[in-house]
Amino acid sequence: MKITFQGAAKTVTGSKFLIEVNNSRFLLDCGLYQGKRKDSFEMNRETSCNSDTLDAIVLSHAHIDHSGNIPCHVKNGFQGDIFCTSATRDLCAVMLLDSAFLQEKDVEYVNRKRERDGKKPFEPLYTKKDAVASMQYFVGMSYNRKRQILPGVELTLVDAGHMLGSAHVILDIEDMDSGRKTRLVFSGDIGRANIPIIRDPQPITQGADILIMESTYGNRTHPPYPESERELKRIVNETVARGGSLLIPAFAVGRTQQIVYTLHKLFVNGEIPDVPIYVDSPLATRTTDIFRLHPETYDEEIMQFMLEDKNNNPFGFETLKYTSSVDESKNLSSSDKPAIIISASGMMEGGRILHHLKSRAGNPKNTILITGWQAPFTLGRQIVDGKKEVKIFGELYDIRAKVELVTGFSGHADREELLAWAGAMEKKPTQTFIVHGEEESANALATALHDTLGFKTVHIPNPNQSFDI
Structure with missing residues (x-):
């Protein structure tokens, strides 16, 4: 099995991780880069949306930095299933259309300047038509219901408490080449306990062999x-x-x-x-x-x-x-x-x-x-x-x-809540990958996981770095 960190590596945006196993290739999340408008425009145009050999997408939640690249993949030929909760599917129906509208408006703005400079115009990353077309591939799932999504790959979605429909992703994988069974857990964005509207994040007490964990607030705490x-x-x-x-x-x-x-x-x-x-x-x-x-x-x-x-x-x-x-x-x-x-x-x-x-x-x-x-x-x-x-x-x-x-309205767990979520795992992962955090936050959480919780090997991947598991 191989994991490539195509996004959200040493940054808090563009969540996108490629998993290759049993001759299948699928993505955990498929997000756009968000931030300063000019930088976002350039970064997203440089991001690959090649989909010829992509078999599926597993989506943790609907925020555009986790879902916004889906129509680009559909535009380029993706026809696999997109697995997520039903609420995430419903949110994506409006959010991807809104993202497509912004893609078109941004290109319209940039092309006016390029036309004045005599340069070839850009095409939008994707259009509203692409966003609508992508919705036919979504497969809504309920929480805590295991489902085989690819050969040797079973998926369970667990309530992450971050936003409506957000999920922790559990993948029970049987590597058919080695015969080895591996439980890979992707935290998605971890929510906070005792915040109104949605339920608290559900701990994954059984633990994991491989953990991919967010670190947005890995070095900060929120007020109650x-x-x-x-x-x-x-x-x-x-x-x-x-x-x-x-x-x-x-x-x-x-x-x-x-x-x-x-x-x-x-x-x-x-x-x-x-x-x-x-x-x-x-x-x-x-x-x-x-x-x-x-x-x-x-x-x-x-x-x-x-x-x-x-x-x-x-x-x-x-x-x-x-x-x-x-x-x-x-x-x-x-x-x-x-x-x-x-x-x-x-x-x-x-x-x-x-x-x-x-x-x-x-x-x-x-x-x-x-x-x-x-x-x-x-x-x-x-x-x-x-x-x-x-x-x-x-x-x-x-x-x-x-x-x-006022930071207490944040939908992201703070340092202590991240450690509590990871500490609830009875089986500690043999390898942990820290993502979705600026370097200072990622480093702080990685150190705490290793020194305080005893996690063995903790990586902070570079963009597009691959690991053989």
Whole structure:
């Protein structure tokens, strides 16, 4: 068996790992590189989507840095099965279309400049037609149901607690050449315990022979979730008292629904004022509808809340509005009335949040609330790092709004939670591969796994490095 780390090696994006065994080739995840817009465009064009000998794809969850390369493979001839949970399949139906729209718009923008320079135009990485075509290959699975997906390869998906439909991947592999049986576990993105909406991550107590493990927060800890709820309450009240607006750049899938639910609870309990709340993100609106379709993934807290709430809807209440048109978004952007605006993208590299920043970032009455990890060199990272003047749509704007950072809403386990998840394994892996983390985080987690938990051999793969198992 051979593993090649085609993505998410010494970086937190582009998750993609090629497994070769029993004359079959399949991918664990199939993600796009995300981050600074120009860098992402160039990196994704350099990434291979050759699919002639690819037999299957196993998808841990729907985030684009884990799923976004699928239509590129379909465009280039892939016709195998794509195994994932049913909720992941439903999310991909809207998220891959949205990604394709962005691919087309980015190429349109770049080609205008290339045309002026007399250069040959680019084609989009893939189109909306490719995204639609890819959906015919998805095979939805339930959690904890073993299934043979290729000769000698059995797959089980276990709830990872990271987002709707997210999964740890268990592969029980019988190498037909050697006769050896190997259990390979891919953590996917590991969620946090005691976070509302979805269930806690399920430990894999039986352990693994080979472990591929994420390390996003391998060197950091989050504050307890209740503390983050209190911080959100404080920030809302302080901002409204100043007569300002609260801008929350948020990922459309997972983070937006989490923040909406928290604001719903605070409003119902009378802990925040009756101020208009807007979700200004078409993708967030569509994915929220999918969240409503999958109550089987909810935890006990949100099920109880739904029984007691008069709206019977954790993602909708009196003061909340989902914008549905460009004109509504433009009117909201030009308004000077206090409001809470939740809008994508979460790293502020595109989307409607940029228009709201243009109109509100220069006012010290307003607040910009960062609730998630910001990739290096993105606009979000610049603002988190305290830069007072930033470029938005090519023009310089002052950042005079108050900037707040609350990390407890993160859907990623922190250092202690990662170690607790790995430490629950009764059988320690003989080889562990640390992925999906910047080098500092990956190194810190690798050291802790080896020194604290006694994991024998811990690798931090380089991009496109291969290992024979």
